[in-house]
Amino acid sequence: MASAALLVGSLGVAHAEPATDDATALDFPADFKAPFECGLRVTYSTYQDHDFNALDIIRADGGQDLGTPILASAPGTARLTEGPGAGLVVNIDHEGGWQTRHYHLDTRTVEDGQRVEQGQQVGTMGNTGVSSGPHLHYEQRLNGTAQEIVVDGEELAPYPFSYHEKYFTSTNGCDGEQPPVEKEETSLAYTGPEIVSNGESAELSGTLTDEGDEPVADRTVSFTLGTGDSEQACEGTTGSDGGAMCVIDTVDQPLIDDGTVPLRLDFAGDDEYEASSHETELRITLETELEYTGPASIANDTAAELSGTLIDETGAPVTDQTVAFTLGAGDSEQVCEGTTTADGAVTCTVEAVDQPLTDETTVPVSLTFDGDGFYLPSEASAEVLLEYVTGSAFGLSADIPVLGLPISIGPAPESGEVRTAHTEETEPSCLERLGSALVTADVLCAQVVSDTDPTAATASANVSEARIGLAGLSLIELSGVEVASISTCEEQVGSVDMTLKVAGVPIEIGDTPDLEIDVDLGITGARLVVNEQIVEEDGSLTVNGARLTAPGGIDVVVGSATSAAHNCA
Incomplete structure (x- = not known):
């Protein structure tokens, strides 16, 4: 609408300038009233091409601009003109060389040269001439020169460049009484979170704006979360941007079917602004x-x-x-x-x-x-x-540090170190013969089998024949050696089976773990243990079929199996 204002020089209207009365010229502007009926609230603007003091004015009360009565700002003589740009015009010559101008009128209700009084209707707001919409082009001139516009003694400059930035309310025709207050409409909008959680604080926020969508500052906005007995309320004051914020320290709202809770924003209004409210819904959630x-x-x-x-x-x-x-x-x-x-x-x-x-x-x-x-x-x-298992096994190992001819055998054959959480059965590792002149063994095998459901590992070693013949010791003969170490999450079991002869004499071994054979081996400190069972630091159970130890570092093992079950419940 601001674009509807036109330069005076382009309106194509001839004007007779009023007579000058220097005695009253300086006092007259204070007498000018707004050219509208008592109590009408209007908004005004200008634009860059206005090279003089001229305003375009429209209603701010939501009423229809076209046909709005236009009143005389002060007593004077009506001068009617018309031009292609200004449309229908009523100018009023006042005392002291003052003149008011009214362009783009829809109708004129006075005659040319007619005496008019302040508050008398002279026409209606229109859209005639070059105009993009109904409005009033209004000027106050002194001796032909446009002056800064004054209404009720208040200067309206500096002028805004768009409507709904500045307003005034007419007192014309109010007979000295204050016009009815024309409050400006307001709008509230919620700008806070859409989801809040019970048991947590909630920072609620909103904005308050006037009918021109401009922020309204220094006003109290109330926030009410929930209804009835569950209402929780807080208040905030709008800032320069119209924003208000308040905090509900601990949200406590019942959970209803759709998971939402009503939120209401309220501005109570005052002498200047109408009350307004806004309703929305927030989702209530729990962490x-x-x-x-x-x-x-x-x-x-x-x-x-x-x-x-x-x-x-x-x-x-x-x-x-x-x-x-x-x-x-x-x-x-x-x-x-x-x-x-x-x-x-x-x-x-x-x-x-x-x-x-x-x-x-x-x-x-x-x-x-x-x-x-x-x-x-x-x-x-x-x-x-x-849960997983580990295991290993071998057939024979021997360390015999004999002076001049040290002997070291195995361990062999070996199953290798097994570590698995699955069922696995590898092929046994076997040898037909292993040994030396002092220690020999025939048909040796080693194997580890793992299983699940339940978790289990079985390590085994088998030796069909073995002979240990060391100088100074009785001959030790073993046959049918079977060694096993079995570990599950419930238990660990070791077993050894064999036929044993020492110096040709059969020895009954039974199933006793760590059975030490009580025979004269001929060397002080020599020791022969059958079904030796050792619990290692990691919980593994090592079972040795037969183990000969003697001073000087002699250590011979026939058949060995180690197993463990780990991470058991």
């Missing part, structure tokens, strides 16, 4: 917490029942919600889901665990709750131990 409560260890090829609990931020169980469990990571991920019960507990089963054995011997477990309209998502993670 949640997941915890893993399942087994500390799992075993491959067996079922694993994973479990956890889901509670909200108040500590109450969260029921009837789906929780996803992920066992492992990457290509080894195994997933299952469960639904929380009344106590917030949730379980699901991985039917057959299949996880790689890492250096850490652990498997990651993650729990995920995606959340819903009430509850915020949460996650938890844990590490569970993966």
Whole structure:
């Protein structure tokens, strides 16, 4: 609408300048009233091409501009003109060389040369001439020169370049009484978070603007969350940007079907601004917490029942919600889901665990709750131990540091070190013959077999025949040697079976662990132990079929097996 104002020089209207009366010229502007009916609120603007004091004026009360009555600002004589740019014009010549001008009128209600009084209607607002919409082009001139416009003794300059930045209310025709207050309409908008959580603070905010969408400062805005007995309220004062903020320290709202709670913003209004309100809805959510409560260890090829609990931020169980469990990571991920019960507990089963054995011997477990309209998502993670076994076996080893001819044999054949969390059965490692002139053995084999469900490792060594013939010692003969070390998560068992002769005399060995053969071996300090069982530092059980030790570092073992089960529940 501001573009509808035109330069006086381009309006094509001839004007007779009023007579000058220097005695009253300086006092007259204070007498000018707005050219509108008593109590009408208007807004005004100019634009860059106005090279004189001229204003375009429209209504600010929401009423229809076209046809709005135009009144005389002061007593004078009406001068009617018309031009292609200004349209229908009424100018009024006042005392002291003053003149007011009114362009683009829709109708004129006075005659040319007619005497008019202040407050008398002279026409109606229109859109005639060159104009993009109904408005009043208004000027106050002194001796033909446009002056800064004064209404009720108040200067309107500096002029804005758009409507709804500045306003005034007409007192014309009010007969000395204050015009009815024309309050400006206001609007509230909510600018705070759309989601708040029970048990947490909530920073609510909004903006208050006038009918021209300009901020309204220094006004109180009330925020009310919830209804009835659950109402929670706070207040904030608008700043220069119209924004107001307040904090509800601890949100405490009931959870209803759609997970929302009403929020109302209120401005009570005052002498200048109308009251306004705004209603919206916020989602109320609770933070949640997941915890893993399942087994500390799992075993491959067996079922694993994973479990956890889901509670909200108040500590109450969260029921009837789906929780996803992920066992492992990457290509080894195994997933299952469960639904929380009344106590917030949730379980699901991985039917057959299949996880790689890492250096850490652990498997990651993650729990995920995606959340819903009430509850915020949460996650938890844990590490569970993966049950695994180790084992090794060999047929013969001998260290005989004889002066001039030291002997070192094996250990051989060896199964190799086995470390696995899966069922594995490797081929036995065997030799037909092994030994020297002092120690010999025939048909030796070593093997380790691992299993799951249950976790178990069986290490075994077999020697068909063995002879130990050292100078100064009785001949030791062994046959049918079978050695086993078996480890599960429940127990460890070692066993030895053989036929033993010392100096040709058969020896009954039975099944007693660490059986020391009480025979004269001919060397002080020599010792022969059958079914020797040693628990190693890592918990492994080593079983030696027969072990001969003697001074000088002599150590001969016929058949040895070692096994262990780790990370057992």
